[in-house]
Amino acid sequence: xxxxxxxxxxxxxxxxxxxxxxxxxxxxxxxxxxxxxxxxxxxxxxxxxxxxxxxxxxxxxxxxxxxxxxxxxxxxxxxxxxxxxxxxxxxxxxxxxxxxxxxxxxxxxxxxxxxxxxxxxxxxxxxxxxxxxxxxxxxxxxxxxxxxxxxxxxxxxxxxxxxxxxxxxxxxxxxxxxxxxxxxxxxxxxxxxxxxxxxxxxxxxxxxxxxxxxxxxxxxxxxxxxxxxxxxxxxxxxxxxxxxxxxxxxxxxxxxxxxxxxxxxxxxxxxxxxxxxxxxxxxxxxxxxxxxxxxxxxxxxxxxxxxxxxxxxxxxxxxxxxxxxxxxxxxxxxxxxxxxxxxxxxxxxxxxxxxxxxxxxxxxxxxxxxxxxxxxxxxxxxxxxxxxxxxxxxxxxxxxxxxxxxxxxxxxxxxxxxxxxxxxxxxxxxxxxxxxxxxxxxxxxxxxxxxxxxxxxxxxxxxxxxxxxxxxxxxxxxxxxxxxxxxxxxxxxxxxxxxxxxxxxxxxxxxxxxxxxxxxxxxxxxxxxxxxxxxxxxxxxxxxxxxxxxxxxxxxxxxxxxxxxxxxxxxxxxxxxxxxxxxxxxxxxxxxxxxxxxxxxxxxxxxxxxxxxxxxxxxxxxxxxxxxxxxxxxxxxxxxxxxxxxxxxxxxxxxxxxxxxxxxxxxxxxxxxxxxxxxxxxxxxxxxxxxxxxxxxxxxxxxxxxxxxxxxxxxxxxxxxxxxxxxxxxxxxxxxxxxxxxxxxxxxxxxxxxxxxxxxxxxxxxxxxxxxxxxxxxxxxxxxxxxxxxxxxxxxxxxxxxxxxxxxxxxxxxxxxxxxxxxxxxxxxxxxxxxxxxxxxxxxxxxxxxxxxxxxxxxxxxxxxxxxxxxxxx
Ligand SMILES: Nc1nc2c(c(=O)[nH]1)N[C@H]1C(S)=C(S)[C@@H](COP(=O)(O)OP(=O)(O)OC[C@H]3O[C@@H](n4cnc5c(=O)[nH]c(N)nc54)[C@H](O)[C@@H]3O)O[C@H]1N2
Ligand SMILES: Nc1nc2c(c(=O)[nH]1)N[C@H]1C(S)=C(S)[C@@H](COP(=O)(O)OP(=O)(O)OC[C@H]3O[C@@H](n4cnc5c(=O)[nH]c(N)nc54)[C@H](O)[C@@H]3O)O[C@H]1N2
Ligand code: SF4
Ligand SMILES: [Mo]
Numbered sequence: 001x002x003x004x005x006x007x008x009x010x011x012x013x014x015x016x017x018x019x020x021x022x023x024x025x026x027x028x029x030x031x032x033x034x035x036x037x038x039x040x041x042x043x044x045x046x047x048x049x050x051x052x053x054x055x056x057x058x059x060x061x062x063x064x065x066x067x068x069x070x071x072x073x074x075x076x077x078x079x080x081x082x083x084x085x086x087x088x089x090x091x092x093x094x095x096x097x098x099x100x101x102x103x104x105x106x107x108x109x110x111x112x113x114x115x116x117x118x119x120x121x122x123x124x125x126x127x128x129x130x131x132x133x134x135x136x137x138x139x140x141x142x143x144x145x146x147x148x149x150x151x152x153x154x155x156x157x158x159x160x161x162x163x164x165x166x167x168x169x170x171x172x173x174x175x176x177x178x179x180x181x182x183x184x185x186x187x188x189x190x191x192x193x194x195x196x197x198x199x200x201x202x203x204x205x206x207x208x209x210x211x212x213x214x215x216x217x218x219x220x221x222x223x224x225x226x227x228x229x230x231x232x233x234x235x236x237x238x239x240x241x242x243x244x245x246x247x248x249x250x251x252x253x254x255x256x257x258x259x260x261x262x263x264x265x266x267x268x269x270x271x272x273x274x275x276x277x278x279x280x281x282x283x284x285x286x287x288x289x290x291x292x293x294x295x296x297x298x299x300x301x302x303x304x305x306x307x308x309x310x311x312x313x314x315x316x317x318x319x320x321x322x323x324x325x326x327x328x329x330x331x332x333x334x335x336x337x338x339x340x341x342x343x344x345x346x347x348x349x350x351x352x353x354x355x356x357x358x359x360x361x362x363x364x365x366x367x368x369x370x371x372x373x374x375x376x377x378x379x380x381x382x383x384x385x386x387x388x389x390x391x392x393x394x395x396x397x398x399x400x401x402x403x404x405x406x407x408x409x410x411x412x413x414x415x416x417x418x419x420x421x422x423x424x425x426x427x428x429x430x431x432x433x434x435x436x437x438x439x440x441x442x443x444x445x446x447x448x449x450x451x452x453x454x455x456x457x458x459x460x461x462x463x464x465x466x467x468x469x470x471x472x473x474x475x476x477x478x479x480x481x482x483x484x485x486x487x488x489x490x491x492x493x494x495x496x497x498x499x500x501x502x503x504x505x506x507x508x509x510x511x512x513x514x515x516x517x518x519x520x521x522x523x524x525x526x527x528x529x530x531x532x533x534x535x536x537x538x539x540x541x542x543x544x545x546x547x548x549x550x551x552x553x554x555x556x557x558x559x560x561x562x563x564x565x566x567x568x569x570x571x572x573x574x575x576x577x578x579x580x581x582x583x584x585x586x587x588x589x590x591x592x593x594x595x596x597x598x599x600x601x602x603x604x605x606x607x608x609x610x611x612x613x614x615x616x617x618x619x620x621x622x623x624x625x626x627x628x629x630x631x632x633x634x635x636x637x638x639x640x641x642x643x644x645x646x647x648x649x650x651x652x653x654x655x656x657x658x659x660x661x662x663x664x665x666x667x668x669x670x671x672x673x674x675x676x677x678x679x680x681x682x683x684x685x686x687x688x689x690x691x692x693x694x695x696x697x698x699x700x701x702x703x704x705x706x707x708x709x710x711x712x713x714x715x716x717x718x719x720x721x722x723x724x725x726x727x728x729x730x731x732x733x734x735x736x737x738x739x740x741x742x743x744x745x746x747x748x749x750x751x752x753x754x755x756x757x758x759x760x761x762x763x764x765x766x767x768x769x770x771x772x773x774x775x776x777x778x779x780x781x782x783x784x785x786x787x788x789x790x791x792x793x794x795x796x797x798x799x800x801x802x803x804x805x806x807x808x809x810x811x812x813x814x815x816x817x818x819x820x821x822x823x824x825x826x827x828x829x830x831x832x833x834x835x836x837x838x839x840x841x842x843x844x845x846x847x848x849x850x851x852x853x854x855x856x857x858x859x860x861x862x863x864x865x866x867x868x869x870x871x872x873x874x
Contacts, residue, residue, distance in 0.1 A: 116566025155581025284848025319687025390715025409669025427662025434604015
């Protein structure tokens with residue numbers, strides 16, 4: 001954002017250039033020229049003289065894309081990198097091109113900051129209490145120890161804690177087979193990706209989290225995007241958050257004449273690429289805007305008609321008006337009369353909404369006209385707006401808006417999520433990987449603690465919890481539970497101390513326990529606050545696998561690039577050693593080799609046949625199976641193992657008009673009696689008693705403000721909190737800005753934050769609106785101090801003309817770096833500025849936190865890429 005490599009060509013031009021770069025179109029500012037240059041050109045010929053071999057390599061993170069990544073390996077080193085060149089690129093059959101992060105995987109695997117040996121914190125001794133010297137976590141020195149010593153120390157300490165405190169003496173965020181067998185553990189639940197959609201939206205008739213597959217997918221197939229006259233991107237930035245192919249599909253629709261509207265505090269990269277009309281909105285206030293749009297639709301329909309699809313509403317939904325109330329209702333109120341102000345005397349007009357959401361009344365009226373039943377409209381949302389305090393009823397209101405225009409179940413119409421690798425590409429999976437059959441292990445503890453409250457329980461040596469969920473998205477009536485002390489924190493495939501809110505307290509919780517164990521590739525935040533770190537391999541050092549993350553048309557497959565570096569071991573190998581260390585049989589968790597598992601995944605790959613049935617994908621001969629070091633039976637498929645390897649997986653060939661199109665809700669809309677939704681009424685429940693009853697049963701703070709249908713609720717923290725007395729329009733308070741956390745291109749959450757190339761390419765500044773910066777005397781690049789009621793952090797300012805005034809963007813996932821003297825975080829960690837406040841259903845309100853911004857008077861921060869790495873292997 002403040003790159004010197006880009007000349008200023010008028011504010012918007014420059015911003016567009018930078019944002020387009022952000023989308024992976026350019027790689028300005030990267031230092032390792034040769035490698036990146038090579039990586040950027042996918043037509044690079046293999047040079048036999050050089051003797052290199054192209055290998056399909058993993059790009060393994062939770063980034064929202066799924067692309068092909070190829071590396072040329074020579075003498076054990078990666079000398080070149082490229083992406084998909086297996087076929088010509090076309091919109092029907094696009095290449096699965098990777099982004100700059102994919103090319104930086106070599107700095108993940110071969111990074112100078114890899115942890116290559118078991119490490120022990122010098123001040124820690126097993127036995128608990130004083131011996132653990134917990135206050136030194138994050139400050140102490142490290143010593144290299146042998147694997148034997150590391151496993152002995154860790155397994156003996158786990159056994160001691162397990163004997164003394166039982167399974168609830170342990171905490172782990174990730175689903176952990178090893179720990180199931182070792183001891184059991186308390187889990188934390190959070191609303192992470194989908195925010196309020198995590199709370200059982202199936203009760204209102206949506207698929208889980210509004211992200212279905214197959215018939216249940218609410219979004220239409222990608223070829224249908226161009227049939228929409230308007231696509232409303234609500235809180236949606238696929239160019240950043242679903243890098244790879246999806247944005248191409250959206251651009252293809254734009255080229256065919258579809259108009260885009262972006263409702264977002266930031267005129268984001270996708271909006272710019274799609275020439276979208278921008279509706280700037282304050283975060284966490286979308287419901288106010290939605291009420292006002294609905295009000296305008298009702299008004300315009302009354303005045304001139306033709307706006308609202310009343311037949312659709314009455315046939316497919318309940319709770320919109322007094323004619324369509326569900327049988328199980330407990331109050332006689334409906335959405336329409338609420339909007340008209342029948343119950344509270346306040347009609348939800350654009351003038352009512354403007355002070356809250358900041359959207360100009362003219363734009364509200366225009367949106368109401370666009371959403372009319374006479375237009376073909378797709379409302380495609382991502383979940384940023386649902387990751388806000390007070391957004392509990394947003395799914396019901398959004399579906400009501402869609403239903404008012406009849407925008408479901410027809411070509412060119414949709415009201416749906418557009419998320420991750422399938423953003424804007426709904427429908428059944430056309431290709432899928434198999435699964436390896438593994439022993440089933442069970443965690444003896446079923447208690448799920450709301451993640452941010454976890455830290456209080458750990459710090460206080462136990463406590464009361466309202467157990468309402470035992471895993472993601474599976475909520476139940478509360479089970480009041482008393483937990484004893486948690487003495488061990490075990491980290492593996494999560495970055496929870498970095499990605500969960502309430503980080504400052506999280507650090508204190510880590511300092512309070514007897515033992516923290518982390519399986520890590522780098523000195524991540526989890527690792528930094530640990531006692532023993534066990535070096536784990538990256539996917540490049542393992543036998544291979546599938547990047548199986550929801551892309552319905554492409555299944556990436558990768559194999560080993562290098563033997564394990566240093567002394568790193570796989571998660572399975574480490575799990576086996578720990579289980580054996582406590583005197584149990586590793587076979588309880590891991591019945592077979594990783595090679596055998598890979599074979600089973602390959603053998604179980606399925607591809608959609610012409611008859612609509614899934615068929616075997618890969619032919620495997622006896623020799624193939626032998627080459628995989630596995631045992632099994634040969635099989636017939638449509639491609640060979642060699643092809644699977646060389647092509648980096650399999651891409652399903654698509655054509656416009658093929659049999660694999662999909663229209664969300666089509667079956668339900670065609671015949672609602674024969675194909676009812678999963679809600680009690682079988683319809684879309686705008687008034688949903690079941691979802692409300694479940695939420696109310698939690699007894700979380702603020703629940704009395706909610707009703708079974710959407711109403712405007714003042715969030716526990718949000719825009720209102722930026723005012724001194726909590727009233728909009730009054731005097732501004734100590735934290736006058738509203739902070740949100742865009743998912744950022746340097747990283748996939750926390751992953752890649754340590755990569756030098758990416759640190760140079762993406763500066764990780766704080767996003768400030770120009771008018772705010774000017775009134776605070778802040779210039780682009782100045783160091784600014786961010787403060788919130790919970791913490792303080794430093795960042796360099798990126799002064800932007802594409803950000804709504806009053807909003808502050810703090811990119812998600814930077815590795816916290818607390819200056820122990822001042823308590824200020826030097827890295828711009830989002831969660832260092834956020835506490836554990838919640839209400840309603842316990843949504844983590846990442847995007848409507850409050851903060852203050854001021855010019856920093858101390859030494860300038862400098863650039864992240866000039867800072868030394870946290871850890872060096874040497
Ligand atoms: N404030 C704020 N907080 C947020 C968000 C936000 O917008 N704002 N977003 C939320 C969202 S949507 C999400 S999904 C979460 C993500 O939260 P996390 O899942 O905790 O984040 P990741 O950074 O993906 O963590 C993956 C970790 O696993 C490690 N790892 C990778 N491969 C392996 C392996 O093979 N073995 C082992 N042992 N470790 C491995 C990586 O190094 C990394 O540390 O964050 C949430 N937190
Ligand atoms: N580069 C990169 N890509 C990623 C990830 C990553 O960390 N880095 N993480 C992946 C994961 S697990 C997830 S869950 C997805 C998340 O994907 P998204 O939800 O798309 O990511 P965000 O950047 O949080 O939000 C998207 C847009 O919503 C806007 N927004 C935020 N709050 C509000 C609001 O209250 N109202 C409105 N109207 N707009 C709002 C933001 O300005 C942003 O432009 O991304 C995935 N892709
Ligand atoms: S979008 Fe994700 S999978 Fe694709 S290259 Fe980038 S980091 Fe890798
Ligand atoms: Mo996520």
